[in-house]
Amino acid sequence: MSHTFTNDLIHETSPYLLQHAHNPVNWEAWQPEVLQRAKKENKLLLISIGYAACHWCHVMEHECFEDEAVAQVMNTHFINIKIDREERxxxxxxxxxxxxxxxxxGGxxxxxxxxPDGRPFWGATYVQKDNWTKVLEQLSKxxxxxxxxxxxxxxxxxNGIKQVNLIPAKPDNTILTTKQLEKVIADWSKYFDTFLGGYKRAPKFMMPVNLNFLLHYSTATNDESVLEYVNTTLTRMAWGGIFDHVAGGFSRYSVDTKWHVPHFEKMLYDNGQLVSLYSQAYAATGNELYKETAERTIDFVQNELMNENNGFYSSLDADSLTPEGKLxxxxxxxxxxxxxxxLLGTDFPVFKDYFNINAYGHWEHGNYVLIRDASLNALAMKHDLKPEELQKIINRNLALLATEREKRxxxxxxxKILTSWNGLMLKGLTDAYRxxxxxxxxxxxxxxxxxxxxxxxxxDGFLFHNHKNGKSSINGYLEDYAAVIDAYIGLYEVCADAKWLHLAKKLTDYCLENFLDKASGLFFFTSKRxxxxxxRTLETTDNVVPASNSIMAKNLFKxxxxxxxxxYEEQAREMLRHMQENLTENGQNHANWLQLNLLLTQEFYEVxxxxxxxxxxxSDLQKTYLPNVIMAGAGEDSKIPLLSNRFIxxxxxxxxxxxxxxxxxxxETSEALDSVSISTGH
Incomplete structure (x- = not known):
């Protein structure tokens, strides 16, 4: 296929950057020499950041960046840089x-x-075409x-950008007590939607890091109301349209309060974490829905996001073509x-009731997004069926939908393959096996x-961040090291191959040498090299993905x-002490830190x-939900200190x-389990 325009992005590997390689805009990738040229020419930088699965990124590309008149304004006044946020x-x-x-x-x-030196003075998210050109001309003028x-x-x-990221050294801070932790949860719980799960607002994000901590906290403290909230949220998410009932896997977030209509992009980092979460929730509760949800999510990742060498791709786009060829x-x-x-014939009435092909499940323009609103048992009783009979009907019909959907x-x-996201998925797989x-x-x-x-x-312990077409090119960030260390520790625990634990330690020591900020006690996001x-950013806020620093602190502790x-433990404690005010003021954005706090204040065991x-x-031990335990095993004497000199x-x-x-x-495993109960009671 011939193209009228081709710019420097044609040499990149990122699918997002390649999507813009034939825009009339003279896009370039972020490189030090581009900034040097901008300084030499005294020309402003126009930096546009997005990612391949971003709907509004596609809209703005079509309206602005594919337009020759808009491109002329951009090319005349600016050096134009395109960045894949997932790569950089x-x-x-x-x-x-x-x-x-x-x-x-933001967004x-x-x-x-x-x-020209990269210091910003104007910013916006999506901008319509007419406003875009007017703003750019005015800024240049x-x-x-x-x-x-x-x-x-x-x-x-x-200066503000620097200040907002400062973490003052506070070595005298003490770790939150159980009572203080209760106060944090009480403040946080005011936002809980106890009927539909998540928070009392739309859109709704799944926030697996938050639910993971709340599951741990509620089981450790026998807090039945928090546990009920976690179960409500996990059930509603698994029932919702945000979960792909046909092929498995979760979309990014729901635009409504009932988890119905998702933003349809499917990201590896969400699904990896949700496999972990639902696996742990199954162990804690025995709820078969959670096991099925985790297994079907793995099926999705394996079928749609895995390459021939067992690396995991990043995402599926939110947009796709209609039968009329419209995106x-x-x-x-x-x-x-x-x-x-x-398609379903005589099964349709039951399927309609199960997945709400009615006002509750309608989205727009006659389109329905499948959503459940009742348990299998309740609907089986309603239709005078045994639960297993109803499940067989639903499975049969979903298989028909899957075949039909393949025609689209x-x-x-x-x-592209990202190290950190692969680490999150790897951890999910280890939890599923556990x-x-x-x-x-x-x-x-x-x-x-x-x-x-x-x-x-x-x-030498150096990680790359990305991999595409057999090449790895971008130096790893702290998120890459943190996620892989966590995953390798988890893999060691379930397969007892000491290689993975030794690699986790090697990577940790590399981080201590190359990422540690001695002034704050935390780790920089980028290497000192x-x-x-x-x-140099310090990433500390737990969001949809836990902060790289909170994962590292837990890695050091384990x-x-x-x-x-x-x-190692002293470093983890120092990091947590620096974060104490953030924990008390905004617990919901520091859930992974709160879990470390819980690990350090409750009984913790090594088995x-x-x-x-x-x-x-x-294997017998690991079927039980024990987030306050690490486990090691060997069939002979081992050099791992926890195992050393214990073989008889x-x-x-x-x-x-x-x-x-x-x-x-x-x-006997039962004797060991009696000694490591998670629940501390009140």
């Missing part, structure tokens, strides 16, 4: 903070106008006529009532772990119990299983320890 989260952090300081809100596409004024504003904004959000996923009647144009795939004991999950986990080791990891713009490295039958006993011929013994100090060994 370090730059995205800076300019998102800038946008929020300027406007009070993507993120459009920034900056001085202002810079030409009042450069001192623009530079002063940019300097003040740059629309959700076109691949929605259904018309008449089409369902024709599929959403576009973002096939609690379901299905060997295919640990086999897949090991294959993905080996993919990361082979393609993303160098001998890498360039940065305006500031590794301190395997290796008895006193410095070592040593002997010929260690694998079976580990012809016996398999379980050691329950705290800080390496162990009770007398026992031979």
């Amino acid at each position: 989260p370090d730059i995205d952090h800076i300019y998102m903070d800038a946008l929020q300081l300027m406007t009070g809100s 993507w596409p993120l459009n920034i106008v900056a001085l 202002t810079y030409q006529e009042e450069p001192i004024k623009v530079r002063e504003y940019a300097e003040n904004l740059a 629309e959000e959700g076109a691949y996923y929605v259904w018309k009532e008449e089409a369902l009647k024709k 144009e599929r959403p576009r795939l973002d096939d 609690y379901f004991r299905d060997k295919k999950y640990v086999e897949l986990a090991i294959k993905n772990a080996l993919f990361i080791e082979k393609n993303m990891l160098r001998e 890498d360039d940065f713009i305006i500031r 590794l301190s119990r395997f290796y008895f490295e006193k410095g 070592a299983v040593v002997g010929d039958a260690y694998a079976g006993k580990l 011929n012809d016996r398999t013994l379980l050691y329950v320890c705290q800080h390496g100090s162990c009770k007398l060994p026992v031979s």
Whole structure:
């Protein structure tokens, strides 16, 4: 296919950047030499940041960046830089903070106008075509006529960008007590939607990190109201249109309060975390819906986001083509009532009731998004069926829908592979195996772990961030190290291959050498070896994905119990102490930190299983939900300090320890479980 225009993005591998490679805009990727040229020419930077699955990014591209008249304005006055936020989260952090300081809100596409040195002075998200050209011409004119004024504003904004990320050293802070933690949860719970789950607002994001902590907290403290809220949220999410009932997997968020109509993009990082969450929730509650949801989510990832070498791709687009060839959000996923009647025949009345092909399930323009609103048992009783009979009907009909849907144009795939997101999915697989004991999950986990080791990891402990077409090119960020360390620890616990634990320690030591900010006690998002713009970011807020610093703090804590490295736990405690005010003022945005606080204030155990039958006993132990326990196993004497000098011929013994100090060994898993109960009561 011939193209009228081709710009420098044609040399990139990111699908998002390649989508813009044939715009008439003279786009370039972010490179130090581009900024050097901008300074030499005294030309403003126009920086546009988005990602491949972003609906409004596509809209703005079509309206503005594909228009030759708009492109002429941009090319005349600016050096135009396109950035994939998923490839360069370090730059995205800076300019998102800038946008929020300027406007009070953020989002993507993120459009920034900056001085030649990268300091921003204007920003916006989606802008309509007419307004876009007017704004750009005015900004260029202002810079030409009042450069001192623009530079002063940019300097003040740059100072604000630095200030908003400062974490003052507060080594005297004490970790939250149980009573203080209760107060944080009480304040947080005012926002809970106890009927539909999530928070009392729309849109609704799934926030797996928050639910993971609340599950741990509620089971540890016997807080039945919080546990009920968690179960309500998990059930409504699994019932909702946000979950793809046909092929499994979750979309990004719902635009309404009942989890019905999603923003249809499907992201690896959401699904990896949700596999972990639902697996743990199944272990804690025994609810089969949670197990089925986790398993079907893995099926989706394996079928639609995995390459031939067992690496996981990033996302599926929100938009897809209608039968008329028009790109629309959700076109691949929605259904018309008449089409369902024709397809399902005599099963349609039951299916209609089950998935609400009615006013409750209607979205717009005669399109329905499948959503449940009642349990299997309740609907089976209503239709005078046994639950297993109803389930068989539903499964049969969903298989028909899956076959029919395959005839449609599929959403576009973002096939770049990101280390951090693969780490989140790998952790999900280890949790699925831990609690379901299905060997295919640990086999897949090991294959993905080996993919990361082979393609993303160098001998010296250096990780790459991305992988595409057999090449890894961008230096890893703290999120990459943190997620992979966490996943490798989890993989070690379920398969007892010491290689993964040693790799986790090696990566941790690399971070301590290359990412640690000694002034704050936290880790920079970028390595000290890498360039940065305006500031070196400290990522501390837990959002849809936990902050890289909170994951690292928990990694250090866990590794301190395997290796008895006193410095690891001290580092984790120091990091948590610096965050105490954030925890008390805004608990819901620091849930992973709160979980570390819980681990440090409740009873925490190490369980070592040593002997010929260690694998079976580990398996028995790990079916139980025990977030306050780490586990290690070996069939012989091991160099891992937690296991060292514990092997006795012809016996398999379980050691329950705290800080390496162990009770007398026992031979039955039931005896060990009696010693490590999660619940502390009140």
